[in-house]
Every structure is written in C-alpha cells, then in structure tokens.
Amino acid sequence: MREKTVYVCQTCGYEAPKWLGRCPGCGAWNTLVEERRSARPEKERPASPAIARPVPLAAAARPPAERLRTGLEEFDRVLGGGLVPGSLVLLGGEPGIGKSTLASIAAARLAGAGRRVLYAGGEESEEQIRLRLARLGVKGADLYLLADGRLDALQEAVETLRPAAVIVDSVQTMRHPDLASAPGSVAQVREGTAFLLEVLKPRKVAALLIGHVTKEGTIAGPRVLEHLVDAVLYFEGERYQQYRVLRAVKNRFGPTNELGLFEMTESGLVPAEAPTKLFLRERTEAAIGAAVTATMEGSRPMLLEVQALLVPTLFPVPRRSATGFDLGRLNMLLAVLEKRAGLHLIGHDAYVNVVGGLRISEPAADLAVALAIASSFREAPVAAGDVFIGEIGLSGEVRPVPRLSARLAEAARLGFRRAFVPPAAGGLPEGLVPVEVRTVREALEAAFGR
DSSP states (O other): OEEEEEEEETTTOOEESSOOSBOTTTOOBSOEEEEEEEEOOGGGSOOOOOOOOOOOHHHHOOOOOOOBOOSOHHHHHHHTSSBOTTOEEEEEEOTTSSHHHHHHHHHHHHHHTTOOEEEEESSSOHHHHHHHHHHTTOOOTTEEEEOOOBHHHHHHHHHHHOOSEEEEEOGGGOBOTTBOSOTTSHHHHHHHHHHHHHHHTTTTOEEEEEEEBOTTSSBSSOTHHHHHSSEEEEEESOTTSSEEEEEEEEETTSOSSOEEEEEEETTEEEEOSSGGGGGGTTOOTTOTTEEEEEEEETTEEEEEEEEEEEEEOOSSSOOEEEESSOHHHHHHHHHHHHHHSOOOOTTEEEEEEETTSOOOOSGGGHHHHHHHHHHHHHTOOOOTTEEEOOEEOTTSBEEOOTTHHHHHHHHHHTTOOEEEEOSSOOOOOTTOEEEEOSBHHHHHHHHHOO
C-alpha cells in the first residue's frame, strides 16, 4: 500500500499538505498533527455499490420500524421511544461519569428481552468487561463480548452474529484498517464512524457509540462526527453526586429537548424516582434568597429551586457569578431590578445557583431569579408555598411563557399554594391561587409588601 503524509487539525479536521502554525479552518494555533495514511491500490478497492435510482414518495412509504426499547424509561424517553434499527447514537460525557455503566445496563436489558447484542470494547480485555458487567449484575446469553479495537474484526463479528444492537466502547479506540494514524486521531474517529455507518445501517443494526469529551466539554474529534450520526446524547453531572442527567442535543427520530434523570447506586444507574420533585427534597422552607420556578424539560415540567446571595463589596466592579443560569441574563436582571424596581445593587456581589446541578436555559425562570435576588437583598424570605413563573423584559414587564397550564398543574400537585404569573394566565388548577403581576415591581410588592 502507498502511504502519504497529511497534517490534520485536531479541532475541526482541516487537512493540509504541510505543517502550519495556525489552522486555516478554525483559526486555532498548534493543532495540526502529522498523520500517515495508507491508500489502497485501485485493484484492491471494493467495487462501487449499485447507483440508487429515484423513486416516488408513495412507493418509498413504509410502516415505521419497531424501536428497540431498552427498558430504561429515562433512556428511552430521551431517544424518543427507544433505539431505531439502523441508527447510530453517539453518547458523550466526561471520564468516570457513567457512560459505560449506562451502555452496559442498556445492553443487558436488550439481551434480556431476547435481542442479540454485541458489546465491542477497544479499551478493556474480555475479562475486564466481564468483571464490570458482573459487578452491575448483568447476565444474558444473548450478550456477546468483543475485546478488539479493529473495525474489520467488528465487521466480521456483525456479519457472523447478526445482532440487533452494537455497543462500541469507545469510538476513539477503534482502528480503521486503511489508516496508519494512531487511534483517537481525527482521521481515525471520522473514518471509523463512516465505516460503522456503511457496515451497520444497511443491516438495520442499531449502534450506541461511546465518545470521550475534550477539556472544553465537547466530544473529541471534529464536529463532522456529530453530523454523521443520527443522535447525539450528553451524559452530565458531578462525579461525586448521585444524580446524572442525560440530554439529547441532536435526534433525527425524536425530540431534542427531552431530559433523562438517573441515580447512581451501588448496583449501577437506575432511573430517578419522582423526577419532577427530585430537586426540592432538601428545600428549607422560608429560606432567604431562595425561590421556586417551574421549567419545561421536553414534555415534562420540572420544579427547581433558584438561590441567590448578595454580599456588599468594597471593590469598584462587583462580582457576578451564575451556576446553572446564563450569566448575561443575570446581568440583565440585575440592571432591571436596579432601574425599574429601585433596588440599589451596584455595590453588591451577586451569586446565583440552580440547586441540583441542572441548567436553566429558558427565560421562564426570570421571575424566580429576580425574587431570589430581592429576597437576599432585603433579608426577607418569600413564602414557602409560592412559585414564580414569567419572563422579564427590559422595561420591567412580566411576559407570558409557553405551556403555563402544565407547569401550574405540576406545582399544584406538589402542594404549592400561590402562583405568581403574567396577566391573562387563564384557568388555574384547583388549590392554586393566582397572583397576576404585570411588572417586576408589582411582583416584589405582592411577595414582600410595600
């Protein structure tokens, strides 16, 4: 085989014939790495597949394929109902967060349901994989192990076993037979994923690919890797906390705003019980600087506690810090409270935290954040039975939010008594008293008095 040398950017995948200090593709410095590639002679290359012909839409219509349900409700929920035959799902997360544990349990559930599953690991030996599965209590005659990082060995195993699903742990350790570069390089990751796509999709084999992340929190390898697969899931959470969050940032066969919650126990990951009230278990009633809001995570309402702390500072530029909340939006809310509500916050450091490690990305939590800040500033708690839902504009007005009825119904079910909502909120569930507020100043007066 002939070999050629190229220089590949490890950030964006740009290829150059010679080394460059700065990548022309993404502008990053010192990211081009030398890679040697083997090119097959023309006589060794496989024959081109038959050219596809266009067909009418009516002729191409077929009943949807039955999804492979793993039995993990939170996992199937994020996928949109289970794995689709022939789909490639990329699961990313920090080292030690539980990616292999989640994949192992999903593989065991599929094998227990009578589906043949192949677990291919390029990082561990068969004995190591077996010991990890035994620790999790995984058993199943239909679960096969392959401790080989070569993609051609994986292809041979798929052709022999004809499994319903394949777990690849991890995609950065697999080696393409035609590339001489080291496993984990951009070329290996990109070409290896394309190789799996060509092998698995025609055979209707669902694949779950485990991917490592970089220090920036993105999946290692170029962004083209995320374009090749059908779904991209991120497994998040603190390694030393018991709760894990599974998010979908791309899904061709389901919604991308669903969220799955898992609890790490001694026997492995299990779906969290009562996830809608999970983050209110340790809430202290009548706490200063705390307020509750209702957010929508896909089709499920979630009640979260927002905490704020204001501390006087002697420095000319006060400090602003936000955990689980957008820092730019926090600065905007502080400016609105200063200008429209008369709170003199310019001499205070402001800290905002969303309890439980979740991140709020929708503006429906603005009213709760504003009330938590005002509570800390005035040293006065809000009522324990109040929930705050609404977006705040630059003029201080409280704007409506979508799917308010579902949020309020969940708040009423969990025992909240008053709901601070925008005007014309419509009918509220029984037992929940509406407090319609048009501006943030009205909300402060209703919550704390004049």
